[in-house]
Amino acid sequence: MTEKHYQLFLEADPSRKIVDNYVNRAYQFELVDDNELLSVLLLLDTRPETVEIVNIAVDEMARNQGLGEKLILFALDWSKKHHYRTVEIGTGSTSFAQLYLYQKCGFRVVNIDRDFFVDNYDEPIIENKLLLKDMIRLEKKLN
Numbered sequence: 001m002t003e004k005h006y007q008l009f010l011e012a013d014p015s016r017k018i019v020d021n022y023v024n025r026a027y028q029f030e031l032v033d034d035n036e037l038l039s040v041l042l043l044l045d046t047r048p049e050t051v052e053i054v055n056i057a058v059d060e061m062a063r064n065q066g067l068g069e070k071l072i073l074f075a076l077d078w079s080k081k082h083h084y085r086t087v088e089i090g091t092g093s094t095s096f097a098q099l100y101l102y103q104k105c106g107f108r109v110v111n112i113d114r115d116f117f118v119d120n121y122d123e124p125i126i127e128n129k130l131l132l133k134d135m136i137r138l139e140k141k142l143n
Contacts, residue, residue, distance in 0.1 A: 005030070008040045012057035015121050022054050029074065031067060038062040041071045043079070051079050052088040072105045080142045087142065092117065093134040094127040107138035 001023070009019045026042035039062065042055040053075055058067045079087050089107060091098045103109075116135035117125055125132040 001028070002037070004037050005040055008037070008057040008059065009042070009055050011060075012040075012055045014123070014125060017122075018120065019055070026054060027051075027078075029071070029078075031071060039067050039071055041075055043075060046088060049083070049085040050088060051082075051084045051086075052090070056089075068101055069105060072101070076105070076140065076142065085142055086139055088137065088139045090116075090135045090137045092125070092127055092132045093136050094130040094132045095136075096128060099136060099138075102138050105140070107140045109136055110139050111137040113137060 006019075009023060010016065013019050022044055023042065026044045029041040029043075030037055031039040031041075037059065039058040040055065041053065043051045044054045046052045053072070056068065056071055056075075058071075076087055087107075089102055090113070091102065093112070113135040115133055117132045
């Protein structure tokens with residue numbers, strides 16, 4: 001793992017402490033083009049037959065090219081091939097673009113962790129000019 005990987009992980013999840021907690025336990029994937037790291041994806045076993053996308057990030061210079069969707073579809077395909085039945089993902093309630101993308105890829109909202117970001121992050125997170133408080137949990141059942 002390079003510093004560039006870590007920078008991308010922190011773009012998706014700004015808590016170094018939380019990233020450090022899961023990064024070495026996760027399945028790690030990356031998208032590289034012409035030796036340039038464009039995006040990262042971390043999957044973590046959470047329960048039997050369930051895996052969670054705990055981190056997904058696309059380099060700022062490579063955004064809006066469909067790479068996030070490509071990564072999510074890869075994660076779903078990989079999970080199905082490895083006999084998982086459910087893929088989970090969590091994102092901030094103010095993460096409008098991510099919520100759209102995840103639902104576009106077939107994820108459904110299943111829960112809200114109220115005050116997740118208030119209780120688990122040392123610094124307040126402002127996103128889309130709003131204070132981030134709650135985590136929206138989504139899942140997709142694999143056939």
